[in-house]
Amino acid sequence: MSSIVWRIEHFEVVDSTNTWLAERALEGAPEGLVAVADFQSAGRGRLDRRWESPPRASLLCSILLRPDVAPDQLQLVVACVALAARAALVRLCGVRPALKWPNDLIVGDAKIAGLLAEIVSVDERLAVVVGIGVNLTHEGPADVVSTSVRAESGVTITPPALLDIVLEELEARRALIDSVEGQATLREEYRRALVTLGQLVRVERTSDVIVGFAESVDHFGQLIVKVNGEEFTISAGDVVHVRAHEGETS
């Protein structure tokens, strides 16, 4: 595959870079279109949450990818971006976040970045908007244990500087999606980064909560959790690493 041409649209203010980019994707925008904003007035997080950050305190961006894979491989596509963001942080400031399933970047137990992926169309090829918010100087919402690049490293990185390196790191990983061998390499990088595996976890799903051991991730990126000998396959939900939260009362 030839290398991606990134085209970056910058906004001082936008409702949500994901929303803007999804509209462009529906109009047929090519892979490689990127939206980045200083501020979002209606930033969105996973599970219908809001995602808020003061102006220029976070990298707030969305990336349009059109990989030639089935929709059930969405998690692999998102993992590419999560791993690229992680590698970029290592390069720029020596912070090495781990991944918490499915795609949160965490340092210790604190969230430093989150991803929101949305499938826009599956007509000819899967079109996916992957949004990422990285806390640079803002430490995230009060109700989530979170941190920032500056708090972890003392380094103040600007959003454009981080975006440049994320896209550089993403380019190589995006190419891996085009081959079976490349996909295996990506899955391996994802599993190595995924600190959730082997942990006692509490999974908060829309319908219930289960507690068990996170055993593995399957070919589709779903988390396999063992509860009293029975395996549960988790495709969506919030995961809490129980040991890290043992002292908490709620």
Ligand code: BTN
């Ligand atoms: C999460 O809940 O962890 C995911 C957060 C994703 C936030 C980013 S910020 C840029 C992009 N635009 C949005 O509205 N959301 C994503």
